Amino acid sequence: MTTDQTLRILAISGSLRRASFCTGLILRLAGHVRDSMEIAFHDIGDIPLYNEDVEKDGQPEGVRRLSRAVAESDGVLIVTPEYNHGVPGVLKNALDWVSQPFQQSVFRHKPVSLISTSLAFTGGVRAQYQLRETLHSMLAIVVPGPEVAVGGVHTKFVGEAFVDDKTLGYMLRALQLLRNEILANEFRSEVSAVTRQ
Numbered sequence: 001m002t003t004d005q006t007l008r009i010l011a012i013s014g015s016l017r018r019a020s021f022c023t024g025l026i027l028r029l030a031g032h033v034r035d036s037m038e039i040a041f042h043d044i045g046d047i048p049l050y051n052e053d054v055e056k057d058g059q060p061e062g063v064r065r066l067s068r069a070v071a072e073s074d075g076v077l078i079v080t081p082e083y084n085h086g087v088p089g090v091l092k093n094a095l096d097w098v099s100q101p102f103q104q105s106v107f108r109h110k111p112v113s114l115i116s117t118s119l120a121f122t123g124g125v126r127a128q129y130q131l132r133e134t135l136h137s138m139l140a141i142v143v144p145g146p147e148v149a150v151g152g153v154h155t156k157f158v159g160e161a162f163v164d165d166k167t168l169g170y171m172l173r174a175l176q177l178l179r180n181e182i183l184a185n186e187f188r189s190e191v192s193a194v195t196r197q
Contacts, residue, residue: 006035006036006037006038007036007037007038007074007075007179007182008037008038008040008072008073008074008075009037009038009039009040009073009074009075009076009077009175009178010040010042010069010070010072010073010075010076010077011026011029011030011039011040011041011042011076011077011078011079012042012044012076012077012078012079012091012094013026013041013043013044013079013080014078014079014080014081014087014088014090014091014127015080015081015088015090016043016044016045016090020081021081021117021153021154021157022079022080022081022115022117023041023079024157024160024162025079025115025117025150025153025162025171026039026041026077026079027041028160028161028162028168029077029171029172029175032168032172033172033175036179037175037179039077040069040073042066042069044062044066044090044091044094045090046061046062046065047060047062047063047066047090047093047094047097048060048062049093050093050096050097055097055100059097063094063097063098066094066097066098067098067106070098070106070107070110071106073110074111074182074186075110075111075112075113075178075179075181075182076107076110076111076112076113076140077112077113077114077115077175077178078091078112078113078114078115078131079114079115079116079117080114080115080116080117080124080127080128080131081116081117081118081124081127082116082117082118082122082124082125082126082127082128083127085126085127086126086127086130087127087130087131087134088127091131092134095107095134095135095138099134099137099138103138103139105138105139107135107138107139107140108138108139108140109139109140109141109185110140110141111140111141111143111178111181111182111185112135112140112141112142112143112178113143113174113175113177113178114128114131114132114135114142114143114147114148115148115149115150115171115174116128116131116147116148116149116150117149117150117151117153118149118150118151118152118153119152119153119154120151120152121151121152122149122151123149123150123151123153124149124150124151125147125149128147128149141181141185143174143177143178143181144177145173145174145177146170146173146174148170148171148174150167150171
């Protein structure tokens with residue numbers, strides 16, 4: 001992988017609503033970074049509730065589709081709202097499915113960047129904290145850096161346009177940190193491979 005390569009980023013929204021602010025943010029960000037990142041939105045609405053009995057019979061197609069998308073990406077961007085001071089059930093459910101097998105999931109060593117949103121000024125920070133804990137348990141590489149929490153998200157859109165340049169700058173900085181982590185992770189893997197030879 002070279003430093004000027006366009007990276008493949010899988011983007012997951014924690015909301016299934018058609019007019020979701022989280023999905024809107026993903027689409028806006030994709031347009032801003034198209035020269036360095038190809039951000040592909042992935043809908044998790046077809047993933048059933050996690051059930052070990054179902055898992056024993058084989059993963060549902062929606063789960064297999066998400067697992068493939070994560071595995072084929074260079075990194076993952078998750079943009080989520082906060083429901084009742086926590087992670088939306090639909091997002092946690094999707095992560096529960098792809099967390100298997102234990103400590104060997106497709107998220108293992110995968111760089112992940114998080115953005116949380118809320119209609120309130122708090123910006124979904126509690127959901128983001130819970131999400132970080134879940135991803136750490138899955139051995140994902142949660143990108144360090146300033147947490148990006150978009151408060152009053154409903155006030156930052158006019159039609160389809162995102163009108164808060166300062167917040168946009170924070171989000172684009174988070175994506176740059178994700179890019180840096182992906183490249184650093186690839187370099188570490190290459191060095192490790194050479195060392196083992």
